[in-house]
Amino acid sequence: MKSEKLLEAMNDLPEELIAEANTRRRHPLVRIAAVAACLVVLLVGMYPFLQSFQGLGTSDDCYVSDREVIYRQGAIYEVVGTNYTAAMERLALPETITEDLVGEKVDVAPDYGDVYQYAPLAGRNGTAPAALYLLRRTDEGHEGEWWYLAFTGFVAGDESGHVEAETMLQVYGIQSADDIAAVCDRRSGEQLLPPEAFYDALLASSAWGREDFAERVDSTLNAYAGAVGIRLETDCGLRTNMTYYPEIGFVKWFDSFYQVGKLL
Amino acid sequence: MEDSKIVELYFDRNETAIQASQEKYGPYCLAVAQNILADQGAAEECVNDTWLRAWDAMPPHRPARLSAFLGKITRNLALNRWRGRRAAKRGEGEVPLALVELEECLAGGETPEELLDAKALGEAVTAFLQTQPVLKRIIFVRRYWYLNSVPVIARHLSISESKVKSTLYRMRQELREKLEKEGLA
Numbered sequence: 001m002k003s004e005k006l007l008e009a010m011n012d013l014p015e016e017l018i019a020e021a022n023t024r025r026r027h028p029l030v031r032i033a034a035v036a037a038c039l040v041v042l043l044v045g046m047y048p049f050l051q052s053f054q055g056l057g058t059s060d061d062c063y064v065s066d067r068e069v070i071y072r073q074g075a076i077y078e079v080v081g082t083n084y085t086a087a088m089e090r091l092a093l094p095e096t097i098t099e100d101l102v103g104e105k106v107d108v109a110p111d112y113g114d115v116y117q118y119a120p121l122a123g124r125n126g127t128a129p130a131a132l133y134l135l136r137r138t139d140e141g142h143e144g145e146w147w148y149l150a151f152t153g154f155v156a157g158d159e160s161g162h163v164e165a166e167t168m169l170q171v172y173g174i175q176s177a178d179d180i181a182a183v184c185d186r187r188s189g190e191q192l193l194p195p196e197a198f199y200d201a202l203l204a205s206s207a208w209g210r211e212d213f214a215e216r217v218d219s220t221l222n223a224y225a226g227a228v229g230i231r232l233e234t235d236c237g238l239r240t241n242m243t244y245y246p247e248i249g250f251v252k253w254f255d256s257f258y259q260v261g262k263l264l
Numbered sequence: 265m266e267d268s269k270i271v272e273l274y275f276d277r278n279e280t281a282i283q284a285s286q287e288k289y290g291p292y293c294l295a296v297a298q299n300i301l302a303d304q305g306a307a308e309e310c311v312n313d314t315w316l317r318a319w320d321a322m323p324p325h326r327p328a329r330l331s332a333f334l335g336k337i338t339r340n341l342a343l344n345r346w347r348g349r350r351a352a353k354r355g356e357g358e359v360p361l362a363l364v365e366l367e368e369c370l371a372g373g374e375t376p377e378e379l380l381d382a383k384a385l386g387e388a389v390t391a392f393l394q395t396q397p398v399l400k401r402i403i404f405v406r407r408y409w410y411l412n413s414v415p416v417i418a419r420h421l422s423i424s425e426s427k428v429k430s431t432l433y434r435m436r437q438e439l440r441e442k443l444e445k446e447g448l449a
Binding site for chain 1: 393
């Protein structure tokens with residue numbers, strides 16, 4: 001049966017996609033409280049910031065999933081414990097949160113606790129939300145524990161919404177190519193291209209939203225063939241993943257697509 | 265025990281690796297197998313076989329994500345066993361329904377089996393999923409990799425069953441278009 005081949009082919013999915021779908025469940029009451037908190041933060045605190053993005057509206061990604069996430073500064077943050085092996089490895093986070101990593105207290109995450117700057121990033125991302133914060137939890141069962149808040153994208157507008165590359169780079173404290181330590185192949189760890197070349201290509205690129213990108217590639221055969229997983233590492237130890245589609249010259253970074261042309 | 269430590273036990277040929285795998289991922293692998301086989305005994309056998317396969321694979325293989333690596337082994341073993349049971353007209357699980365749904369992703373009419381190159385199919389599906397929003401991606405993978413039923417997916421993600429069904433339907437249509445363009449369907 002032909003569909004058996006497709007079912008079998010699913011076994012070749014990358015391990016990160018399989019692991020992503022096997023995320024932690026949250027207690028229903030915590031989900032309800034978190035959704036209410038999200039709405040308050042979005043509507044009251046972040047409206048001016050959200051207006052800077054095109055296509056303001058709702059998105060499939062603006063949901064409180066089994067992965068614990070919170071919303072702050074128009075962005076989505078994954079709540080990561082130091083015992084979350086997969087996330088810790090993916091993000092290359094320090095296994096122990098020591099005093100020197102803790103910056104100033106910035107605000108409070110409702111139902112979770114106090115949010116602090118991640119000291120290595122302090123002052124480097126301007127007004128953009130930071131890629132990493134620290135969370136000192138005050139909720140029941142986790143009092144006094146230190147966790148991470150890891151950036152996993154902006155609250156997208158509709159499917160035409162996108163984020164300029166410069167804004168994304170700022171999130172990671174990247175203000176010049178010097179702030180990038182390496183641009184590597186996600187699987188092998190091998191350097192793919194010099195930081196300056198990648199930085200320049202991203203800054204010069206045009207940003208596309210998902211709908212426009214889908215329309216663009218619909219007319220291109222083999223658009224996704226030969227996709228390359230890219231890992232960008234900053235000089236202060238942060239890590240973020242992207243995908244490069246060489247047939248069409250696009251980089252996907254969270255929910256935005258950047259037309260960079262030929263990179264590799 | 266951290267995954268990296270478990271993997272090191274395999275590399276050191278220390279048999280406590282299997283016990284550690286069972287403790288940490290036994291229930292997870294059992295759930296993967298049960299979704300396919302719906303038979304507790306057969307599912308448990310697949311899980312036991314998983315540890316042996318893992319022992320053979322590591323070294324030299326060093327998985328990036330141990331849970332997904334073990335889950336893949338279990339899924340393969342369970343699907344093989346399911347085929348055997350189907351031939352003997354036994355067993356149910358979610359596989360028959362999933363197969364019917366996935367037929368929609370492939371064009372109608374006669375398509376030579378040779379066109380369905382497994383590797384190319386896997387790459388095409390991966391690329392398709394990577395452009396999808398997180399929620400849709402999770403729904404698709406839970407349905408066609410984990411072979412969870414629609415009600416289980418809906419409960420797990422706290423969304424309605426109708427949303428799961430409509431999302432899966434639209435994604436199958438999109439995937440079909442992509443596969444047709446790539447000449448894989």
